[in-house]
């Protein structure tokens with residue numbers, strides 16, 4: 280394996296840690312600190328391939344694992360959080376994350392978690408066939424070992440400032456893709472470490488999850504409006520490459536959701552379940568990919584909630600299967 284890395288201003292090392300799904304990699308960043316130590320941002324999912332990539336990256340850049348003295352997580356998703364506990368076990372480094380993100384890790388992967396079963400039942404009432412809901416549940420159960428061991432954490436708070444690489448970064452609450460996610464803004468250079476909130480080329484997944492915020496898409500669009508106000512010269516995202524057109528990318532992502540909402544509203548002139556809509560929008564081929572099907576279904580339901588909350592569509596159907604249609 281050859282791991283791809285790139286050194287940015289300030290000696291930041293971008294490390295592309297491989298992922299076993301279509302996203303291909305997550306960006307981890309090693310930030311040099313005083314005295315030869317490093318802060319590690321978002322270490323990746325706990326897989327053998329990711330650990331191999333780390334070994335190679337450390338070797339190529341003359342860094343040893345002992346030099347990691349702090350681990351900072353933008354958000355709780357397993358492709359960012361998964362290796363935090365592994366690195367903490369080997370270095371003793373504190374792991375920093377927001378309280379809300381941490382609560383979510385316990386809800387998903389805590390010892391008494393019922394989340395996978397709740398999601399299965401939720402997809403079933405939205406019209407997904409049982410065999411697919413079961414595949415999604417077992418896919419989700421498979422993530423537990425990819426986030427283990429889980430770290431002891433210290434909380435970060437939006438609105439506070441954190442020092443990274445000798446610079447002061449303001450932490451910004453950035454909900455919608457992941458509730459509890461933090462973006463980090465450095466005003467002097469115009470740097471934004473943006474997690475998965477704004478991504479180049481691909482749109483961040485916006486998911487409604489049972490027991491979570493009812494209107495994740497509304498929260499996400501509000502957060503984009505807030506982030507648009509920051510003067511950003513270089514954004515460091517969780518996936519794909521660092522990019523310079525942050526404000527423009529925000530506009531494009533908002534336009535994408537506008538188009539999707541309009542299309543769904545048109546489609547709902549014929550009553551439809553979320554699952555039927557999901558297949559129309561994303562394609563029936565997702566039936567063979569439970570991971571991507573879960574994202575597509577959660578994203579479809581997030582858009583339906585958005586339309587429903589604004590009176591554009593209404594719920595019909597039975598107790599067993601929820602259907603939606605355009606409001607008169």
Ligand SMILES: [Zn+2]
Nearest residue numbers: 354356457475
């Ligand atoms: Zn994410």
